[in-house]
Structure formats: structure tokens, C-alpha cells
Ligand SMILES: Nc1nc2c(c(=O)[nH]1)N[C@H]1C(S)=C(S)[C@@H](COP(=O)(O)OP(=O)(O)OC[C@H]3O[C@@H](n4cnc5c(N)ncnc54)[C@H](O)[C@@H]3O)O[C@H]1N2
């Protein structure tokens with residue numbers, strides 16, 4: 001058996017060697033895409049010192065209590081003020097540029113306005129108060145976002161705030177999905193004796209779509225060699241293909257011989273539970289090149305866990321993110337076990353489905369790799385080393401699903 005960390009060190013670097021091509025897309029199409037180049041700002045944000053309040057722009061050195069000041073100009077947002085006339089103040093509104101010569105803003109609640117329109121201050125202003133400085137958010141020349149950043153809504157807002165209308169991102173990946181198993185039935189059809197519904201395909205399509213990846217699914221492939229080869233070949237133009245089932249040791253497992261027929265295969269028993277049998281390789285394309293291939297176990301929990309821990313980061317790397325950005329092992333933290341685990345697996349590390357609230361991990365009662373409910377009713381995985389026993393109150397390593405899918 002191979003340790004998970006060793007497998008990751010063998011497989012992930014293969015993805016970094018071949019990242020996808022860049023393309024330019026308008027900002028409104030950039031959500032979830034990966035930046036293909038650093039973005040620097042050509043402007044200061046905000047561009048000018050501006051008022052943080054509706055009120056009066058003043059020169060602090062001129063201000064005295066019990067004195068009336070003439071309001072010499074009115075500065076709404078979007079206007080360009082003249083220099084402040086000495087001994088006067090300027091009416092100003094939130095976001096409007098500070099007139100040259102003014103060095104503080106007094107909010108209107110702290111000002112008395114006289115009948116003749118002049119104003120007086122109840123409290124003396126402090127230098128700089130209520131002034132938002134030019135460049136305090138982003139300064140000109142600053143690298144705002146780095147290559148490899150996956151763009152969320154706030155990132156896109158930042159790009160808009162520096163006036164950029166479009167952005168250079170890596171091409172979207174296309175990933176093929178297939179579920180092998182003659183026992184599989186599609187939702188909506190009645191179950192015959194011995195059949196189960198195909199859920200893996202739906203889990204993966206959802207995970208891939210949430211990763212902004214285009215999905216091409218061939219659905220269920222029956223357990224026979226020819227059908228498996230044909231399905232694999234039909235997906236060869238994808239960047240990668242993920243298949244479930246048929247990677248263990250039974251005679252009905254056709255995935256491994258089929259990959260050997262249409263490409264190249266490496267398969268492992270990974271020392272992890274769930275997710276032990278994993279096949280990896282590639283499918284040759286007719287015109288040259290290849291699609292990467294992952295054969296994950298059929299058990300729904302095993303395949304979803306293997307997908308999140310192994311395949312998802314691989315796809316992120318293939319799209320152009322860096323190893324540091326995708327390696328979930330940096331996002332592991334300690335939580336306190338609210339459970340006992342007295343019979344650990346001595347040969348495989350274990351990933352237990354737990355619900356973590358306020359730093360305390362409660363174990364989902366049924367840890368079988370066939371129980372998909374365990375994934376729905378947990379917040380993440382506790383990672384235990386081979387043979388690691390747990391007593392209530394022990395601190396254990398934990399990674400949340402949210403951090404795994406970042
Ligand atoms: N003699 C041994 N048997 C098994 C071993 C072993 O080492 N020696 N390993 C076990 C482990 S661990 C796992 S995990 C499974 C993996 O088996 P396969 O990948 O070959 O998957 P199948 O046998 O095709 O299916 C396993 C299980 O999952 C259900 N399944 C399959 N596809 C789907 C789907 N699309 N949606 C929902 N459920 C699915 C299938 O009906 C089976 O119940 O092997 C153990 N056996």
C-alpha cells in the first residue's frame with residue numbers, strides 16, 4: 001500500500017506541468033475563473049483625498065470656538081473643488097474630493113448653521129478627521145491580485161474598482177464523468193432486484209460545476225470491457241476523466257484493463273480509509289495528446305472523499321493554480337474530539353466524518369463507506385494516522401469540507 005501523502009507527491013506534480021491556455025474574458029464572465037497573470041493597479045483607489053461624512057471641510061489651523069465661518073463653496077461628490085479660501089469652510093458631501101488647503105471634515109451634526117448661512121463649531125476638529133486618503137484602499141502600481149487567484153465576487157469588485165473591464169484567465173477545464181456498474185439505475189426509473197441508484201455521477205457533476213468546470217457525462221457504463229473502452233474513448237478530448245467503480249479486485253472490474261487498452265494505467269492501494277483502491281493514468285487521443293484519468297472506488301463516500309482529497313486539487317493545478325494554493329493539508333487544524341475511537345485501522349490512515357461546532361468534533365455514528373448520509377450530516381474530516389486511537393478530549397487534525405473545496 002502507498003501512503004496518501006506519497007501518492008499526492010507523485011500525482012499532483014504531473015498536473016503542474018501542463019496548465020491550460022489563457023484567454024481574456026469580460027469581468028461579468030470571470031466568476032470562479034483563475035487569473036493567468038498578476039494584475040497591478042494603474043490608479044490610486046480612491047483617486048483623491050475625500051470626505052467620509054456629509055459636513056464641512058475646514059483648515060484646522062483657522063478653526064476657533066465661538067467664531068462664525070463663511071461657507072465659501074459647495075462640493076458634491078463627483079465635482080472638482082477650488083482651493084479653500086483662508087478663513088472659510090466648504091460645504092462637502094460623503095465621497096466628494098477635499099478642497100486643497102482643507103485638512104479635516106466636521107460632520108454636520110457637530111455644526112451650528114446660522115440664519116445668514118455661516119457656521120460655527122461646537123468642538124474643535126482634529127487634523128485629518130473624516131478624510132479618506134488617496135490610495136488608502138489600493139495604491140497605484142500595487143499588485144492587486146496574483147496569478148493563480150480564483151476570482152470570487154469580491155475579487156471581481158476589486159478589479160472593477162481599478163477600472164479594468166476584462167481579465168486574463170486560464171481556459172475552463174472540461175472533465176468527463178462516468179459511473180461503471182451493471183447494478184446502477186438512473187433516478188426516475190424503478191429499481192429492479194439487485195439494483196441501486198447511481199448517485200456518484202450526481203455528486204461529481206455537482207462538485208465539478210461548483211468548481212466552474214465544464215462537465216461531459218456519459219452516465220452509467222455497464223460492467224463489460226468493450227462498453228468501458230468505448231466510454232473512455234468518447235471522453236478522450238476532455239482534460240481529465242473521472243470514473244467510479246470497478247477499481248477493486250473482483251472479476252467484474254473492467255476499468256483497469258480498459259484503461260490499459262486505451263492508454264496507460266497506474267493503480268494503487270492507498271493506505272487510507274475510505275478510498276483505498278485508486279487508479280490513475282491517461283487515455284490517448286487519436287490525434288495525439290491525452291486526457292488524465294482517475295478511477296475512484298464505487299462506494300459513494302470513498303469516491304467523494306478521494307475526489308476532494310486527490311482529484312479536486314489535481315484539477316485546480318491543471319487549470320493553473322499553484323501547489324500552495326490547492327494543497328488542503330495547509331488548511332488542517334486541531335479540533336477536540338467529543339468521541340472515542342478505540343479500534344483504529346493499523347494499516348490505513350482514517351478520515352472520519354465529523355460535525356465540528358465551537359471547535360468540538362462529534363462523530364457521525366455510521367462510518368461505513370457506503371453511507372452517503374455521513375457526508376451530508378458532517379462538516380468535515382478528522383484525519384487519523386495509522387493505528388491512532390482517540391479518547392474524548394484529545395486534539396485531532398481536522399479539515400472542513402469548505403476548506404477542501406476552496
Ligand atoms: N476482496 C476485496 N474486496 C474489496 C476490497 C479489497 O481490497 N478486497 N476493497 C474494498 C474497498 S476498500 C472498496 S472502496 C471497494 C471499491 O470497489 P470498486 O471500486 O471496485 O467499486 P464497485 O465494486 O463497483 O462498487 C462498490 C460499491 O459502490 C456502489 N456503487 C458503485 N457505483 C456507484 C454509483 N455510481 N453510485 C452509487 N453507488 C455506487 C456499488 O454498488 C457497491 O456497493 O471494494 C471493496 N471490496
Ligand code: MOO
Nearest residue numbers: 274275276302369
Ligand atoms: O476505500 Mo474503501 O472506502 O476503504 O471502502
